[in-house]
Amino acid sequence: MIDALAKFVLGLPGWVALAFVFALPGLESSAFVGFVFPGEVALILGGVLAAQGAIPLWAVLAVGFLGAVIGDSVGYAVGHRYGRPILDATVGRLVKPDHVDRAERYLAERGGKAVFLGRFTAALRVMIPGMAGMAGLRYRVFLAYNVAGAAGWVTLSVLLGYIGGASWKHVAHLASRIGLGALAVLIVLAVLPLVWRRVRRASWLRRLAEHPLPRGLERRFPRSTRWLTQRLDPRVRSGLPATIAAVVLAAATWTFLGITQDVSAGEGLTRTDPGVHTWVLAHRTQALDTFFRLTTHLGSTIVLVPVLVVVAALLTRRRRTPVPAVAAFVVFGAAMLLHALVRQLVHRARPPMSDWIAPASGFSYPSGHTTQAWAAWGLLALFACVYGGRRLRPFAITAGLVIGVVVAASRVYLGVHWLTDVLGGATMSVALLALASLVWLLLAPSERPLDHLVEPLPTEDPAGERTRQGPQERHGPDPAAGL
Incomplete structure (x- = not known):
C-alpha cells in the first residue's frame, strides 16, 4: 500500500504534492493516521520531489513544519477535551488507575522532554500530543517543545529524501530503523532511573547478603567476599x-x-x-x-x-x-x-x-x-x-x-x-x-560531585526510631579525605 501511494505522490503536480506533505504530518496525531502511514514517509517523498526539481526544498521544509506543529496542536486539544473518556473506554480498562494517574502527573510536570523526544518515534509521535493534553501540560510548554521537535524531525526526514533521491525506499527503511532505535533508547532511559533508584539504595546488596549461599561463601572466604561486596x-x-x-x-x-x-x-x-x-x-x-x-x-x-x-x-x-x-x-x-x-x-x-x-x-x-x-x-x-x-x-x-x-x-x-x-x-x-x-x-574523593546520586538509607537508632544516614555516617570517616 505504501509503495502504491508513494508512486501516486511522486506523480502529483507540485502544489498538490505540497498539500500532501502538509496534510499527512498534520493528520498523524490529530486523526491517528500515523498508526497506518507514518508521517516521515510523506516528508521523505517531499525531499525526493525537491531533489528532482519538481518543488522547492524550502517549500517542503516549510509546509512539513507547519503541518507537524498544527497537527500536534490539534492532537493536544483533542486529548485535553476528550482524552480521559477515550482512555477510560479503551486502554484504561487494562491499566491500573494509579498507573494512569502517575503517567499524567509525570507528563504534567516533565512532559516537555517527552514531547520533544517522542517526535522522533512513530508510535510515540501519534500518542504523546493527546496524552500531554489529557495530562494538563501547559500549552505554551507543549508548543515550545513541539516546535523544536518538529523542526528537527522535519529537517532530518526531508533531507534524507533529498539526499537519497531515487533510493527513497532504503531511506524510508533507514528512517523507520532510526525511529525504532530512538524508541528503544527512550524505553531504556525511562527504565534506568527506576533501576538506579533501587540499586543506589543498596537494598539488593542486603537481600543478597542474607541469602544462605553468600553467607556460606563469606564464612569460607571472608576477605574475598568483603572485597567483592565493596566493589x-x-x-x-x-x-x-x-x-x-x-x-x-x-x-x-x-x-x-x-x-x-x-x-x-x-x-x-x-x-x-x-x-x-x-x-x-x-x-x-x-x-x-x-x-x-x-x-x-x-x-x-x-x-x-x-x-x-x-x-x-x-x-x-x-x-x-x-x-x-x-x-x-x-x-x-x-x-x-x-x-x-x-x-x-x-x-x-x-x-x-x-x-x-x-x-x-x-x-x-x-x-x-x-x-x-x-x-x-x-x-x-x-x-x-x-x-x-x-x-x-x-x-x-x-x-x-x-x-x-x-x-x-x-x-x-x-x-x-x-x-x-x-x-x-x-x-x-x-x-x-x-x-x-x-x-x-x-x-579524587574529596570533591565528591557524585554525592547527590547517593540516597541515604533508613536505619534505626537505639530508641527504635527510623532515621536517615548518608554514606559518610554509614562508612565512617573517609580515609582518603586528607589527600
Whole structure:
C-alpha cells in the first residue's frame, strides 16, 4: 500500500504534492493516521520531489513544519477535551488507575522532554500530543517543545529524501530503523532511573547478603567476599562506579588490541574493509560530500583544542580546582601521543588516493580525527556528567556519541580511512576515557560531585526510631579525605 501511494505522490503536480506533505504530518496525531502511514514517509517523498526539481526544498521544509506543529496542536486539544473518556473506554480498562494517574502527573510536570523526544518515534509521535493534553501540560510548554521537535524531525526526514533521491525506499527503511532505535533508547532511559533508584539504595546488596549461599561463601572466604561486596557498593566511588569504569576500560582495551592485531596481520575484521569501502564509493552523493567535508572538522585539532581550552579554563575557574584543566591536557595529549605511536608501529597504508575527496597524510591506522573526536567530545560529556546538572547529562552524552560517530563515518566516507581505522581510534579513546574516570574515582574523593546520586538509607537508632544516614555516617570517616 505504501509503495502504491508513494508512486501516486511522486506523480502529483507540485502544489498538490505540497498539500500532501502538509496534510499527512498534520493528520498523524490529530486523526491517528500515523498508526497506518507514518508521517516521515510523506516528508521523505517531499525531499525526493525537491531533489528532482519538481518543488522547492524550502517549500517542503516549510509546509512539513507547519503541518507537524498544527497537527500536534490539534492532537493536544483533542486529548485535553476528550482524552480521559477515550482512555477510560479503551486502554484504561487494562491499566491500573494509579498507573494512569502517575503517567499524567509525570507528563504534567516533565512532559516537555517527552514531547520533544517522542517526535522522533512513530508510535510515540501519534500518542504523546493527546496524552500531554489529557495530562494538563501547559500549552505554551507543549508548543515550545513541539516546535523544536518538529523542526528537527522535519529537517532530518526531508533531507534524507533529498539526499537519497531515487533510493527513497532504503531511506524510508533507514528512517523507520532510526525511529525504532530512538524508541528503544527512550524505553531504556525511562527504565534506568527506576533501576538506579533501587540499586543506589543498596537494598539488593542486603537481600543478597542474607541469602544462605553468600553467607556460606563469606564464612569460607571472608576477605574475598568483603572485597567483592565493596566493589559492588553503589554508595561510594571506589565501589560500583569504579567497577563499571574498570569493566569499560578492560573491554575497550581488549577490543582495541584485537583490532590492532587484525590490522597488523591483515586478517579478521580487516577483511570487511574493502567491501565497506566499495559500498561507500557507490553511494556517494553531492549533498553527502558537502555534509561530511564539513562535519569531519569536528575531529580536527583546529576545532577541538580551542574548545577544550575554553571549557577547561571556565570549569577550573568556576569550580576552583585544576582537575578539568589537568584532565583535558592529559587525556587529549595521551590520545594524540598514542595515535602517533601506534601509527608508526603499524605502518598501514591508506585507501587508494584516487578515492579521496579530502586531504590526508601519514599512515592510516588508527584514524587521527576519530581518536581526537572521541577523546575530546567524550571528555566534554564526562565534564557535563560530573559538573553539570541532571538534565544536562543525557543531552551531553548523546551529543558526544553522535559527534563521535559522525566524525568516524566522515573519515570512511571521504575515502581516507578504512573501517577498522576508525574503530581502532574510537576504542582507544574510550579506553583512555575509562582510565581517566577510574583514576579520578579512586584518587579524587574529596570533591565528591557524585554525592547527590547517593540516597541515604533508613536505619534505626537505639530508641527504635527510623532515621536517615548518608554514606559518610554509614562508612565512617573517609580515609582518603586528607589527600
